[in-house]
Each structure stands twice: as C-alpha cells, then as structure tokens.
Amino acid sequence: MALEHAILVSLLEKPGSGYELARRFERSIGYFWTATHQQIYRVLKRMVSDGWIDVREVAQQGRPDKKEYSVAAPGREVLSRWLHEPVEPESIRHDLAVKIRGAAFDDPAALIREVERHHRVHADRLAHYLAGEQRDFTGPGAAGTLDAGQELQHVVLRGGIAYERMTLAWLDDVLATLRRIAAGRSTPHQ
Amino acid sequence: MALEHAILVSLLEKPGSGYELARRFERSIGYFWTATHQQIYRVLKRMVSDGWIDVREVAQQGRPDKKEYSVAAPGREVLSRWLHEPVEPESIRHDLAVKIRGAAFDDPAALIREVERHHRVHADRLAHYLAGEQRDFTGPGAAGTLDAGQELQHVVLRGGIAYERMTLAWLDDVLATLRRIAAGRSTPHQ
DNA sequence: CTTGCCTATGAAACGAGTTGCATAGAGGAT
DNA sequence: ATCCTCTATGCAACTCGTTTCATAGGCAAG
Numbered sequence: 001m002a003l004e005h006a007i008l009v010s011l012l013e014k015p016g017s018g019y020e021l022a023r024r025f026e027r028s029i030g031y032f033w034t035a036t037h038q039q040i041y042r043v044l045k046r047m048v049s050d051g052w053i054d055v056r057e058v059a060q061q062g063r064p065d066k067k068e069y070s071v072a073a074p075g076r077e078v079l080s081r082w083l084h085e086p087v088e089p090e091s092i093r094h095d096l097a098v099k100i101r102g103a104a105f106d107d108p109a110a111l112i113r114e115v116e117r118h119h120r121v122h123a124d125r126l127a128h129y130l131a132g133e134q135r136d137f138t139g140p141g142a143a144g145t146l147d148a149g150q151e152l153q154h155v156v157l158r159g160g161i162a163y164e165r166m167t168l169a170w171l172d173d174v175l176a177t178l179r180r181i182a183a184g185r186s187t188p189h190q
Numbered sequence: 191m192a193l194e195h196a197i198l199v200s201l202l203e204k205p206g207s208g209y210e211l212a213r214r215f216e217r218s219i220g221y222f223w224t225a226t227h228q229q230i231y232r233v234l235k236r237m238v239s240d241g242w243i244d245v246r247e248v249a250q251q252g253r254p255d256k257k258e259y260s261v262a263a264p265g266r267e268v269l270s271r272w273l274h275e276p277v278e279p280e281s282i283r284h285d286l287a288v289k290i291r292g293a294a295f296d297d298p299a300a301l302i303r304e305v306e307r308h309h310r311v312h313a314d315r316l317a318h319y320l321a322g323e324q325r326d327f328t329g330p331g332a333a334g335t336l337d338a339g340q341e342l343q344h345v346v347l348r349g350g351i352a353y354e355r356m357t358l359a360w361l362d363d364v365l366a367t368l369r370r371i372a373a374g375r376s377t378p379h380q
Numbered sequence: 381c382t383t384g385c386c387t388a389t390g391a392a393a394c395g396a397g398t399t400g401c402a403t404a405g406a407g408g409a410t
Numbered sequence: 411a412t413c414c415t416c417t418a419t420g421c422a423a424c425t426c427g428t429t430t431c432a433t434a435g436g437c438a439a440g
Binding site: 005006008009012013030031032033034076079080082083084086087089090091092093094095096097098099100101102103104105106110111114117118121122148149151152154155156159162163166169170173174177180181 | 199220270274277279281282283284285290292294296298304311338356359367371
Binding site: 208209227228232250252253255256257 | 387
C-alpha cells in the first residue's frame, strides 16, 4: 500500500541503502510507520524494477558495500499522484485496550504491571522525541530559518509528542481505574 | 494475532452472531480494533473447530436465521493466558503523516483540503464517543453503580475521547503550518 | 413488480506483513 | 583462535488482512 510512498518520501529527504532505511524506520519515520528490513528490501527491489527508484553500488571501507537508492522521475510522479489522492483517516490497533476490557473477565489487578510497563515505554518515546526536537528545531534563529521541509518534519514530530503525552495521561487514568477496582470498590471516578 | 482475543472479549461481553460482531467492530470495539466481516467469519469458524467458542442456530422472524456464538471454557482459558502475557506497545500507521512530510516535495497548499477532511472525520468520531459516554456513563445510575466491566469500558472510551481531542488539536497545528508555508514564508525544496 | 437496502453468511484470490533462516565482511573482546 | 556484534543483503514459508464476488430472505418505496 503506502510503504512505497513512505520509502519515496524518505529517499527524497535523503538517498540511502535498504539497511539505512530500515534504521530510519526504527527511528524518526518509524514513529508513524513501521517496517522490517525484509519488507523494505522486497519493496525496494520491486520499485527498482518498476523504475521508481535508481540503484547505485557504493563501495565502503571497514564495512560491506551497499546499494544506495534514490528517487527517479517516475517515482516522484507516483508520489505526487498519491499526495493528491485522499487517504483513509487512520485507525488504531490497540491490544492494550482489548486487554483492559478483557480484564473484566479475569483479574484486573494483574494488568497493573503491564500498564506500568507501557507507561515506561511511552515515557521513553516522549523523551526521545523531545531530545530530537531540542536538537533539530530549537536554538538561535530556528524559528526564522526553517525551510518548508523542516517545518513539516517539525509539525509531524509535534504530533508524536502530543500523542505520547496524551497516551501517558490516559495510562495514568487506566492505572487509577485498575487500582480503584483492585481495592474492591468500583466506585465513581471523580 | 489478537483478533481472536478481541472476539473473545466481545463475546464475553455479549454473545452474538458474526454479523453482529462485524457491526460492533464498526462501532465501539472498532475504535481501537478494526476487522471486516470476512475476517470475522473466517476466524469464528476456526475458533469453533478449535473448541474456543460454541455455536447455536437461532431462528429469527422477519430476517434470516443467524448463528449465535458464545465463549466456551477453553476460549476463556486462552483469553486468560493472553491477558497474563505482555503485548507490544502499539505502533501507529499514519498515512497522513507520510503525506505531510511528502508535501515538502510537492505542493503543501494542496494538502489543506485533505487535512480539513480528516479534521471533520475526527470531529465526528469525537462527537460519537461523547454521545456514547453521555448515554452509558452518566446520569443518576452511573455514579456508584458501575461494575468493574463498565468501569473498564469507560476508561477505554475515555482513551478514545482523549485520542480524538489530541488529534483535532494537532490537525489545527498542521493546518496553521500548511497555511504559513502556503503564504510564502517558506519555499519548497527544489 | 422491480429496484434498492438491510440482515446474514460464505468462497476465492490476492496483497501485505511477519518469522525464521542464510550469507558475508569487519571490528572488538576473551 | 573463537565468539559476539554491527553492517549489509536476501530467500522461503507462513499468517494476516483486503477485495471481489455470490447467495438468500425480508422490507419499503416508487
């Protein structure tokens, strides 16, 4: 579906190898789109044979050679066409929410540690985003010197930050609810 | 994966047919887990043959007969085991975020209408959630009389509400950014 | 009385995503 | 020397999810 488009955007931002793309998908891009290296290698191959991207063998020293991919004219056109099509508003797949509702038929208290674990993961992600924002989008002159691409990267990052903050607040709410239930009184919140 | 578990939870909350499950997945459950009727029918079949759930033919008048599914003992055990395992913290697939970063290489202004459309969709979802909260979790009976299951359903719903509010605020941020760029304060990449 | 919509179920084909395995060069640690 | 880790690429098998099509009864509108 749209993995191709995510790769095109990433390669336009900076050409790179499949391995490098896989690492980007673990970092900045991976915050709103995940992909394994298997998927990436397979799709890259197809995109080359479709003429969307070009390959270039790059010899390296101290490490294996790599294939550097960059966007070709047809790929740019494909991306442009996609950008002008509507996409479905996202829908989430939230295992933890299923578990929370399922806990009603098991032991709600047993979920507390799991929710705390998720809380830590999201706190780490938030810290990571904030460090990235600090590094890339603050400092003297940042406000006036950003080009459109940087502005757009920043607004996506702000989305990630907002998402993590919202999630942390909700997980606090979940924990309070679970503890209230575990304490034996399913009494009202607030 | 976890579609089985989501179905088990839904059937524990209330037994029902594949068709009814599909409609629930468009409504309350579908806010954090999506599934088409095809997926549901296929998985139900497998779950029956694995002994996780029972079927019962129910004749209806004024409409076709249906098969009502309910959770059997082994299904309850499967769910219980899953509830005690850790799950991966969720990761999102956000096409719109890809588009926003991609817009740097095309026409950012052309995205405005698309973002406005997403804004309307999320505003509708929020209104829907708030109506559901009003209906199910407020009023004279609500305070103090909620059992654990209802409390847990409510905290999941509060998560949906928080998510939609956060998303709406972010989309406002995105719109402001796109308009600033379109007004010429930044120039697109070559 | 035909067209369209809602309930209700399902097959078949395809495309997307995951998991496990395999290879290979270079570096550092024991 | 051997093991582990990191870079770098890829195949094969499998599961999951989507799309398309098909069937069938009942209801309401025109």
